[in-house]
Amino acid sequence: MKRGPGDPGGLRVIDFHTHLPLTRAGGDAREAARLLVREMDGAGVSLALAIAIEASPGVFLKHVTPAAVRSALEAFTYDWRALSHPTLYRAMLDPEGAVKGHLELIRRHRAPSELVAEAAEASGGRILAVASCSRAGGVEACVERLERLRGRIVGVKLYPTLDFIRPNHPELEPLLDYAESEGLILVVHTGCDPGLWELPAFCAYANPRYLEDVARRHRDLLIVAAHMGSYSYLMPGVYLAEALRLARSRGNVYLDTSATTLQDVKAALARVGPEKLLFGSDYPYYANASMRQAVEEILHSSLPERVKEKILWENAESLLRWAGVRP
Ligand SMILES: [Zn+2]
Numbered sequence: 001m002k003r004g005p006g007d008p009g010g011l012r013v014i015d016f017h018t019h020l021p022l023t024r025a026g027g028d029a030r031e032a033a034r035l036l037v038r039e040m041d042g043a044g045v046s047l048a049l050a051i052a053i054e055a056s057p058g059v060f061l062k063h064v065t066p067a068a069v070r071s072a073l074e075a076f077t078y079d080w081r082a083l084s085h086p087t088l089y090r091a092m093l094d095p096e097g098a099v100k101g102h103l104e105l106i107r108r109h110r111a112p113s114e115l116v117a118e119a120a121e122a123s124g125g126r127i128l129a130v131a132s133c134s135r136a137g138g139v140e141a142c143v144e145r146l147e148r149l150r151g152r153i154v155g156v157k158l159y160p161t162l163d164f165i166r167p168n169h170p171e172l173e174p175l176l177d178y179a180e181s182e183g184l185i186l187v188v189h190t191g192c193d194p195g196l197w198e199l200p201a202f203c204a205y206a207n208p209r210y211l212e213d214v215a216r217r218h219r220d221l222l223i224v225a226a227h228m229g230s231y232s233y234l235m236p237g238v239y240l241a242e243a244l245r246l247a248r249s250r251g252n253v254y255l256d257t258s259a260t261t262l263q264d265v266k267a268a269l270a271r272v273g274p275e276k277l278l279f280g281s282d283y284p285y286y287a288n289a290s291m292r293q294a295v296e297e298i299l300h301s302s303l304p305e306r307v308k309e310k311i312l313w314e315n316a317e318s319l320l321r322w323a324g325v326r327p
């Protein structure tokens with residue numbers, strides 16, 4: 001693999017984890033698609049999955065009260081990492097302000113499933129849409145929405161952090177059944193999340209161990225544990241061991257590399273092998289890095305060339321084919 005990213009005759013990388021740059025596009029789906037495709041062109045990425053982001057202000061306010069923030073921060077009063085984290089430090093001084101600020105964040109980063117599907121259709125086959133659904137309106141309503149999006153989405157994502165629910169909660173069963181019977185890929189956020197979700201009290205539902213029985217009970221459901229359970233500012237690699245155990249023991253569980261380190265990827269290769277890893281950039285959200293930088297981190301690493309090919313496209317290709325999508 002001598003060619004570099006951006007060379008049109010070169011790579012056919014599949015990015016399994018991106019989001020629409022909707023804010024930058026002024027909320028316009030077609031413009032967001034254009035920006036995402038431009039970023040892909042610059043990175044040598046031929047196909048990307050764009051994942052919707054939906055969180056309910058009501059669910060958030062129910063779980064993240066100023067008192068809950070105070071109590072979640074208690075254990076970190078003398079933790080230098082928390083003290084040097086601007087958002088967490090500010091939350092210590094002003095829990096009410098932190099709640100308000102995060103409510104605003106939820107609104108700003110909202111990327112509804114319908115808009116993502118619209119962007120995918122405007123992308124000339126370069127973007128595939130992954131829906132998401134907050135449980136606020138009830139899981140049945142969620143399934144109905146997915147049904148209306150039939151044929152326009154390839155998967156659905158659960159955010160145990162934003163939705164404050166573990167993925168094996170009985171309430172989510174109808175959604176899991178639907179995804180399994182329709183061949184929708186189930187993407188699940190695992191690990192912590194930026195902001196207040198750095199705190200274990202708010203990211204514990206995103207422990208991949210809650211996917212163990214989901215994967216066992218739904219054998220035909222393809223599950224991608226996003227971020228390998230690893231992302232955490234306070235405790236880097238927070239649930240990595242659980243994610244690797246899960247992917248090793250369950251044939252229908254894959255891991256994406258977004259918001260992880262090369263060290264995490266190497267740990268996954270050693271424990272799980274190269275077949276279960278999918279490249280993901282988390283563009284435009286991860287540490288202000290470009291999609292190209294994310295590709296290059298794998299491409300220019302010391303990993304064997306065959307392993308790079310598997311992570312960057314082969315595994316994604318076969319997984320998408322399994323889900324009935326011809327990349
Ligand atoms: Zn993401």
